[in-house]
Amino acid sequence: MTRAEIYKRLTEVFRDVFDDETIEINDNTTANDIEDWDSIEHITLVGAVENEFGIRFKMGEVSTMKNVGEMVDIIASRA
């Protein structure tokens, strides 16, 4: 899967989880950029991303991902 394909699907997941059709994401997007992205929504988001791509993040990965770019790196290496 190319990064562009991943971004297309990932953007939909973000829009669904935060119920906001205007959300755009890129490699540098972090929780600070999206208003509702708190620690609780983070869990929902991670679960929804796992479901979308049929992967499971490892424990260490979830806590160390710094931005959306790193999330895409992990998805690209597994999906």
Next chain:
Amino acid sequence: MKELSYPFDPGFLIKKRKKLKRELLENNVPKIKKKIAVLGGSTTSDIISMLDIFLLDNGIEAEFYESEYNRFWQDAMFSNEELDSFKPDIIYIHTTSRNIMEKVTPKMSVDECKSALDREFERYKAMWESLDSKFGCPLIQNNFELPFYRLMGNRDCYDRRGMVNFISRLNMAFYDYAEARQNFYINDINYISACYGLDKWTALDYWYMYKYAMTLDAVAEFALNLANIIKSVFGKNKKAVALDLDNTLWGGVVGDDGVDGIELGEETPNGQAYREFQSYIRQLKDIGVMLTVCSKNEEENALAGLNHPDSLLKPEEFINIKANWENKDMNIINTASEMNIFPDAFVFVDDNPAERTIVSSQVPGIAVPEMNGVENYIRTIDRNGYFEVTSFSEDDLKRNEMYAANAKRAKAMQSFADYTEYLLSLDMEAEITDFLPVYIQRITQLTNKSNQFNLTTKRYTQSEMEQCANDPNFIRLCGRLKDKFGDNGIVSVVIGKVNLDVVEIELWLMSCRVLKRDMELAMLDALSQKAVEAGAKKLRGYYYRTAKNKMVAGLYESFGFTKVSQNGEDTVWELDLEGYKNKNKVIKIVN
């Protein structure tokens, strides 16, 4: 909502729940508001947001109190201003095996294991009693799921020193407690986690990272199971099923294949599946569910199919059979009106997706499970929890008989030209008394599910009803009606508050199964008598309009009350008690 009907896609629900919530809040289904306190031993945020949409789907708009992480014990045992002022309508304690404090080990003696079990149980019991004395509201407590490892292997289940044994015994202690009480319910996560698969359920990474007691994908099934208890407590259960016949209760089309050609019985796998499904449907009668048929068929063929030698559902098992070529939505609406219940109290069971689509779009609020493959029928209906049993009265057991007696009455009525003659022929006897303790459960149940003949639609929990029963400022009446065809049980409830020389009628309701029998007049006579005895000179009645109680908008007027004020469609009425003359002429009072 189709998306929230089992089997569902948990991934979809997790992702879309904000949108679903928005849609459920915007639809026109009437909603009641309830306050729910969630006291958690693990993270509860996702549980609450998922529970929220399942409750909305059942017409309950919830406001939540959420304890701080793992503060369930403190919230229950000690004073907490926020929780106190929240005044919950129901409390849910979300604990799991992660919250068990006592452990048994192979080094312990039998006595040590026993006392560990006692200590653990007493910790919970103290919490329940503290909550009950503070709030007196219904309480829901999880049981425990099995542990994800077994130190002694298989021996863990039968040796007191094994945790599998310990948890099983602790669960049994919870069940004994629950069985002896009426306002205490167990959320059976032991069963749901087994259905889901314990290994998948116990996602350890979710526990270590987020303190989740179960995996995120399991939250939807969990929340459905919990929502079913809550909606049942608040009177939102379904009451009846409308069953298709061909390829629903048997394999094949009876009109084409003939009675001998349909698949039903032990000879084929399909035949076995249909027979077991029929057996399940027949068992639903034991919990008070009313059975009806809604089939596109010649009636003659439908009856022939039901009379198949291997059929467990003979025609007399049904309260109402519609086998014709009308649209099914119309048939259900007609059946509902003949039974004096609302169409949204039905579950429509049909293998044909086109019929399901029409019915779910034309009959708001009706439940329409996806029936795909006869081998899945039972599970689909069962897991959706349409008929979740939280209270179990004698009435539930007898409901089908009572409706059958109603059908006989309807037949008898046709032979009378004069309605009063017909009423007299029924030899009706009513017992109208104060709330006797033995009736409280039924009174509460009736109060919380009566919508049509209900002047104020005020709801009471069982403990509120018990408080009312012990309060000298209230006049309470419950009426039981019998006739030559059968006993209808408790069918009417009236609560009046004595306020100096006025009795304010806070609650007046009657079961629709005894409409047009003059039972309301017998209740009014009894109320007037009690009011006069209490020194009152006037009755004051309130009518609060809801989506469902239009039939009683003119009740007080028909009693001879005078309207004293009006606010929109809500009205207030008064009756001077001086010279009151009894109005009931057809029911014999036998207190």
